[in-house]
Amino acid sequence: MTQVAPPSPCLNICVLDAARTCSGCGRTLDEIARWGGMSAAEQWQVIARLERVRQQEVAAAGPAPAN
DSSP states (O other): OOOOOOOOOOOSOOOBOTTSBBTTTOOBHHHHHHGGGSOHHHHHHHHHHHHHHHHHHHHHHOSOOOO
């Protein structure tokens, strides 16, 4: 069975930081360059990594301030 590829995580906010990671989508420059040639499984691995990073960032930020 062929796995369906995820949509690109690109947010059209393409700014690389010093670590060559996009501040918009969170992918590395290598991941961005290789995205179109990756298998669906590889793309899903990138999406999973991005989600883990986002969850860690939310946890590190702590609870939202009360209104």
